[in-house]
Amino acid sequence: MSVEARLRQAAQRFSAVKALGRDPSALSFDRMIAPMVGVLEGREVLLFGTNNYLGTTMVPNCVEAAVEATRLYGVGTTGSRIANGTYGGHRALERRIAGFYDRRSAIVFSTGYLANLGVICALAGKDDQILIDADSHASIYDACRMSGSEIIRFRHNSAADLERKLNRLAGRGGLKLVVVEGIYSMLGDRAPLEEIAEVKRRAGSDVCLIVDEAHSLGVLGPKGRGQAEAQGVEADCDVIVGTFSKSLGTIGGFCVSDIPGFDAVRALSRPYMFTASGSPGTVAAAMAAIDRLEGEPAIRTRLWENTARLYDGLRAIGFTLGPEPSPVIGLVCPDPTTATMLWNGLIERGVYTNIALPPATPNGLALLRVSASSAHTAEHIDCALGIFADAAAEFGICGPAPIAGGPPARVAIEPAEQPGPASGAAMR
Amino acid sequence: MTENIAEARVLAMLAEMLGRHDLSPESSITADAGLDSVSVMDFVLELEDEFDTTIPLDQLSNVRTVRELGEVITRLRQPAPVAASSTGINGHSS
Numbered sequence: 001m002s003v004e005a006r007l008r009q010a011a012q013r014f015s016a017v018k019a020l021g022r023d024p025s026a027l028s029f030d031r032m033i034a035p036m037v038g039v040l041e042g043r044e045v046l047l048f049g050t051n052n053y054l055g056t057t058m059v060p061n062c063v064e065a066a067v068e069a070t071r072l073y074g075v076g077t078t079g080s081r082i083a084n085g086t087y088g089g090h091r092a093l094e095r096r097i098a099g100f101y102d103r104r105s106a107i108v109f110s111t112g113y114l115a116n117l118g119v120i121c122a123l124a125g126k127d128d129q130i131l132i133d134a135d136s137h138a139s140i141y142d143a144c145r146m147s148g149s150e151i152i153r154f155r156h157n158s159a160a161d162l163e164r165k166l167n168r169l170a171g172r173g174g175l176k177l178v179v180v181e182g183i184y185s186m187l188g189d190r191a192p193l194e195e196i197a198e199v200k201r202r203a204g205s206d207v208c209l210i211v212d213e214a215h216s217l218g219v220l221g222p223k224g225r226g227q228a229e230a231q232g233v234e235a236d237c238d239v240i241v242g243t244f245s246k247s248l249g250t251i252g253g254f255c256v257s258d259i260p261g262f263d264a265v266r267a268l269s270r271p272y273m274f275t276a277s278g279s280p281g282t283v284a285a286a287m288a289a290i291d292r293l294e295g296e297p298a299i300r301t302r303l304w305e306n307t308a309r310l311y312d313g314l315r316a317i318g319f320t321l322g323p324e325p326s327p328v329i330g331l332v333c334p335d336p337t338t339a340t341m342l343w344n345g346l347i348e349r350g351v352y353t354n355i356a357l358p359p360a361t362p363n364g365l366a367l368l369r370v371s372a373s374s375a376h377t378a379e380h381i382d383c384a385l386g387i388f389a390d391a392a393a394e395f396g397i398c399g400p401a402p403i404a405g406g407p408p409a410r411v412a413i414e415p416a417e418q419p420g421p422a423s424g425a426a427m428r
Numbered sequence: 429m430t431e432n433i434a435e436a437r438v439l440a441m442l443a444e445m446l447g448r449h450d451l452s453p454e455s456s457i458t459a460d461a462g463l464d465s466v467s468v469m470d471f472v473l474e475l476e477d478e479f480d481t482t483i484p485l486d487q488l489s490n491v492r493t494v495r496e497l498g499e500v501i502t503r504l505r506q507p508a509p510v511a512a513s514s515t516g517i518n519g520h521s522s
Contacts, residue, residue: 151485152484
């Protein structure tokens with residue numbers, strides 16, 4: 001096959017979606033008016049398809065911190081963390097994150113993707129086994145492959161399947177790494193970390209539990225540390241991975257741990273060593289965002305109020321939604337064509353959401369991923385709900401009409417025991 | 429013998445799942461049966477329950493056909509020494 005043929009084949013993958021309107025992968029915003037209002041194709045759209053859960057992207061303190069650091073240190077570092085790319089800001093941010101999580105060590109990476117890659121590859125090698133949730137993010141699948149470890153996939157959110165698989169490994173040498181996420185990015189469901197921690201405790205000391213709190217940092221837990229904190233099992237979670245690019249509004253990744261000597265991960269991690277470090281501006285913005293997250297817990301309350309308003313509103317319209325209210329709401333469409341038409345219809349009416357189609361979705365579902373943010377106003381949400389209702393009527397998507405005050409027309413996805421991952425792995 | 433049993437069971441489960449009767453042990457799981465990469469992994473979860481064994485994803489890199497998948501399962505279900513040896517990790521071509 002020629003390179004041109006290969007590229008044509010790849011372009012083809014989006015052709016069915018493109019034929020119905022826009023190419024979701026090629027869309028670009030002209031500008032941002034506010035954290036939840038953008039300009040797309042020359043028109044204002046309300047943003048209900050982001051990871052900007054706390055509306056941090058345009059918070060003045062974060063913007064100013066980034067501007068000041070950029071003026072002082074420049075737009076980039078031009079070097080890796082292990083060469084000329086570590087500035088005082090990177091070190092200070094690591095201390096800040098370690099303090100926030102109350103852990104001994106923190107390591108900052110250039111992106112969240114690289115943090116997963118860097119930690120997992122540093123800890124596991126070819127004689128080890130990595131057990132991952134079926135719905136894991138692509139970065140976790142990629143890390144597994146890069147590590148050369150044995151890769152075992154357990155059913156989504158099933159501590160029972162994890163335990164079965166750990167038991168089958170009894171007596172095998174090597175480290176057993178278990179990797180799960182706090183909130184899953186497509187349906188917004190949370191890991192049953194209490195159960196998973198219990199399984200881990202029973203399985204023995206050669207099991208290391210890694211929790212990726214990408215979507216749960218700043219969202220869950222009394223201090224906003226994530227699902228491990230919310231479920232009271234932080235002591236069982238050996239390593240927490242996270243990102244700056246969601247609730248913290250900038251870009252970069254990190255991990256924290258209490259494992260003695262954890263800093264050696266830096267020396268074992270190619271994704272730490274062989275890429276340029278985060279720019280001074282993004283690092284300073286992350287620092288300011290953590291200050292805000294810690295100092296203003298009311299923002300999290302606001303996020304959950306908005307989440308409830310959005311989730312309940314969508315449910316009342318009659319949409320089939322993900323299993324539990326969450327700032328990530330998976331809106332299930334009957335098929336990819338309907339999902340694509342709805343997604344286009346919403347944009348034309350002024351609401352942007354994310355479209356997610358198989359095989360990038362769990363259980364082969366065609367989804368619109370709808371996100372809530374503390375930066376949405378009640379008016380934003382009510383306006384969007386009106387638009388959702390109109391679009392649903394036009395495309396004949398919803399079943400029963402809402403009954404005022406009546407029982408919600410609810411959802412049919414079972415939370416657990418259904419297989420289905422996020423992104424391409426294994427067999428091609 | 430056991431290989432054929434695993435192979436036959438894989439074929440039967442795949443045929444039932446897809447409602448197809450035109451598949452054979454030589455059928456490609458992706459090209460002929462039409463499973464995408466994720467559906468293959470989901471099917472593997474079903475097989476793991478059926479055979480009460482773990483099928484590591486890295487063992488699937490050389491698997492194309494129903495027969496090859498049956499062979500992997502048979503090998504994994506063999507008692508200890510072989511399954512537990514470190515040769516089982518990668519490039520375990522059949």
